[in-house]
Amino acid sequence: MLTLKAAGLLDVDSGEIIRPGVIRVEGDRIVGVGGPADPSAETLDLGGLILLPGLMDMEVNLLMGGRGENPGLSQVQDDPPTRVLRAVGNARRTLRAGFTTVRNLGLFVKTGGYLLDVALGKAIDAGWIEGPRVVPAGHAITPTGGHLDPTMFAAFMPGVLELTVEEGIANGVDEIRKAVRYQIKHGAQLIKVCCSGGVMSLTGEAGAQHYSDEELRVIVDEAHRRGLRVAAHTHGAEAVKHAVACGIDCIEHGFLMDDEAIAMLVEHDRFLVTTRRLAEAMDVSKAPPVLQAKAAEMFPKARTSIKAAYEAGVKIAVGTDAPAIPHGRNADELVTLVDWGMPPTAVLRAATVTAAELINATDRGRLAEGLLADIIGVPGDPLSDITVTQNVKFVMKGGQVYVNKN
Numbered sequence: 001m002l003t004l005k006a007a008g009l010l011d012v013d014s015g016e017i018i019r020p021g022v023i024r025v026e027g028d029r030i031v032g033v034g035g036p037a038d039p040s041a042e043t044l045d046l047g048g049l050i051l052l053p054g055l056m057d058m059e060v061n062l063l064m065g066g067r068g069e070n071p072g073l074s075q076v077q078d079d080p081p082t083r084v085l086r087a088v089g090n091a092r093r094t095l096r097a098g099f100t101t102v103r104n105l106g107l108f109v110k111t112g113g114y115l116l117d118v119a120l121g122k123a124i125d126a127g128w129i130e131g132p133r134v135v136p137a138g139h140a141i142t143p144t145g146g147h148l149d150p151t152m153f154a155a156f157m158p159g160v161l162e163l164t165v166e167e168g169i170a171n172g173v174d175e176i177r178k179a180v181r182y183q184i185k186h187g188a189q190l191i192k193v194c195c196s197g198g199v200m201s202l203t204g205e206a207g208a209q210h211y212s213d214e215e216l217r218v219i220v221d222e223a224h225r226r227g228l229r230v231a232a233h234t235h236g237a238e239a240v241k242h243a244v245a246c247g248i249d250c251i252e253h254g255f256l257m258d259d260e261a262i263a264m265l266v267e268h269d270r271f272l273v274t275t276r277r278l279a280e281a282m283d284v285s286k287a288p289p290v291l292q293a294k295a296a297e298m299f300p301k302a303r304t305s306i307k308a309a310y311e312a313g314v315k316i317a318v319g320t321d322a323p324a325i326p327h328g329r330n331a332d333e334l335v336t337l338v339d340w341g342m343p344p345t346a347v348l349r350a351a352t353v354t355a356a357e358l359i360n361a362t363d364r365g366r367l368a369e370g371l372l373a374d375i376i377g378v379p380g381d382p383l384s385d386i387t388v389t390q391n392v393k394f395v396m397k398g399g400q401v402y403v404n405k406n
Helices: 080-096 115-123 173-186 211-225 237-246 261-268 277-281 289-314 332-339 344-350 352-358 386-390
Strands: 002-006 008-011 014-019 023-028 031-032 040-046 050-053 055-060 099-102 133-136 191-194 231-236 250-256 271-273 316-319 375-378 394-395 398-402
Touching: 008 023, 008 289, 014 332, 023 050, 023 352, 055 352, 080 099, 080 115, 080 394, 080 398, 099 115, 099 386, 115 133, 173 191, 173 211, 191 211, 211 231, 211 237, 237 250, 237 261, 250 289, 261 289, 261 386, 271 352, 277 289, 277 332, 289 316, 316 344, 332 386, 344 352, 344 386
Parallel strands: 002 040, 008 050, 055 099, 099 133, 191 231, 231 250, 250 271, 271 316
Antiparallel strands: 002 023, 008 014, 023 031, 050 375, 375 394, 394 398
């Protein structure tokens, strides 16, 4: 048994720092919290650090971004092995930033149908590489020409990057059923659907609904019958309302939500994943003018809609959309959420207990006996200064220490 001894630990339920912070770990589990340290047990003295549950990012794409990528050409230059190898570094950076669980939300590249995020998660679980626990979505489900259907070459090179039904491009109820079933067969643990356009959509308005209600209900039906939740990339207020009405479990982004859409999220007990940092920090200066115009419209509204959602009582989980912000800078999202009006306690819950609830995980999100020993240490009180989460000094996942800079 190993005892961690620190200046304090965060009780996310009470929103208090308990001092001192003493946690006993055996194997991959927490077996005791609080009380005096056992002098006969092996002790790791973490000095003045404050211990937190491992943080969670509910929207990343570890297969994209990172060193060596040319964003404009990678979709045609990078074969599946290259993407997986790049993901190794992204996964390591994410874990070492204190994020011990992520949802990888939706491949939208040519893979021959292989679910690369499923393979990445298996490699991490086997201990071959360092990384967070991965909840994979496989390929994002989207209509032809919809958001995440690569269209950047279509105007002058038809046929380039044409994706298959297995790779998520699906139209009509029969193709959609096949696409969803394929993801589930090959290891997806949730389904990602593109319900509206986005900032990086080259065709159509960012908030316009893509799938019909009938098509959305098919996606939900297939996923829910297999016990999987559905996450929907959705910006527009009307698209959010239709997604919620059709049974979608989680709205990604929701930058353009209005009060009615927010009220529906509350009424139906649905989740919202934040991704607000990208609205502050994403560099679109080299993007085509049409995309820059979309960003100029949407990004300012992201600030007001997240504050309104929090004040209305929406279940909010932290997500970054990395690499829209760099992998390893995931905690920047927490800082932005506090800057934009959410209390630090609420933000930390969004990155721990609410995220755990979103993925139906009862074994993480708190520093409590019987839960996974996913524990991080920061150099100060995050309730008074959330920026300490950007400087993680200690990372333990499943009882194994990956970072100890104390």
